[in-house]
Amino acid sequence: MNEQQITYFMALVEKQSFSKAAKSLYVTQPSFSQYIQKMEKQFGTKLFDRSSTPIRLTPEGEAVYEAVCEIRSIHANLKERITSLTNLQTGSLCIGTTPLCGSTLLSKSIHEFHKRYTGIHISLVEKPLNELQASIHNGECDIAICSGQISPVNFHLEILATEQIYLALSPDNPLTETLCSYQLQAEDIIKNSLALLKTPCCPLETFQKQPYVLFEGSESIASCAKNIFEEACIEPNVSLQVRNMHTAFAFVLADMGFSFFPDTMIKYGNFKKHPCYYKIQNRFNEQTIYLITKKNRNIPKTAIEYCLLLKELIVSGTWKK
Known part of the structure; x- marks a missing residue:
């Protein structure tokens, strides 16, 4: 062929x-x-x-x-x-990721790699998680960085970080007035303020009858939200179904209902306006971000060097956008 x-x-x-x-x-x-x-x-x-x-x-x-x-x-x-x-004077690097992860987490590390190895052509492949795994398996992508449920049978998974899931509700919703003691602002999450540590988790049952903006996209947050409801034995009152995280964010701000968002999106999404956020106590209130490679396959030197750089930035706390 x-x-x-x-x-x-x-x-x-x-x-x-x-x-x-x-x-x-x-x-x-x-x-x-x-x-x-x-x-x-x-x-x-x-x-x-x-x-x-x-x-x-x-x-x-x-x-x-x-x-x-x-x-x-x-x-x-x-x-x-x-x-x-050629000692990385030429070559290519293909990084796979999901759209949300690509837009919030990788720009800093890719920019630093490009500065060090200007002759390496870098391509970013953004796909749903299931298609991303296929791209790693068939060799289209050298590595992938994303969160979600990934089988370790065919892939080597290395934990890079965890992201916290927060419940979000429009500040225009009357319920926010009764939840002042649980409420967090975006700045609390972005700056890891003392309020973030001291503010208690809000009971999920409080939102049982509230309209819910359901995200049905391919990002792992979709399955995470489903697990949160199942763990709490709550059937959400779905007011709207969307397939894009930023669309869900916009409708939450418009007071169409509450939804869930990872802290990476809150911190690095460059939003000018935010909803009110609430911590929740649930077994599924966080998810892991992985570095994924295919088992039994030689990892290109470009990918190895990028992974080393990425880990350097993670240790220094400067790997994100």
Whole structure:
């Protein structure tokens, strides 16, 4: 298989839709479909089951997928050997992350790495967590940095930090007047004030009948919020469903309901206006941020150097935006 065949094949595997795959490659759907059909004709068999929704690989397609992953791994290992010989004067680094993590946590470390190694081309791949794991597995990304539930079977996970989850409610909501003793301002969280330590956790039951802005996106906070409610045996009163964290934030400010946000978003989201925040006592009120690599794969020297730099910044407390 040539590089274009691999690119087209993997695009359809990842997007599970001819139209979405074609759009991601900036080609027309008819042209993309013809190319896939030509490839299947070359192999003498169907690689994709078009009768299912979404599209899935046939057993023959699974075999091709495994081969493509091996090809990418071989290419990546060869690339690493060549890059190592040039002492990082040239090369590339592909970092995978989720949209929220990418917008709040990585700009400082990537900027510092670029200053040290100006000849290294850096690319940032932002994807939902499930697609991100696939990108690490098939060799598209060298490393990934994100939070969430990740299986340690195929990946090596290294803990970088933890982020605290806070309940957020509009300051215009009348309930805030009765919750003054539990209330935190954004500055308390951003500056780790004494109030942050002394303010007690607010009972989640207080919000049981309050409207809730449900975030249904791919960020790990979505599953975290679900676990928080289940742990507290509360059925949320959903007023609005959104698929973007910043959209959820805007509707909380507009008093459409309360929601949950990680402290990384509160600290590094560059928001001019904030809701009121509340600590909650719950087994799922924090989540772990991981550095993820694929097991049994040589890590490129560029990625190793970036990881070392990232850890330096974490130790000094300056790795975040």
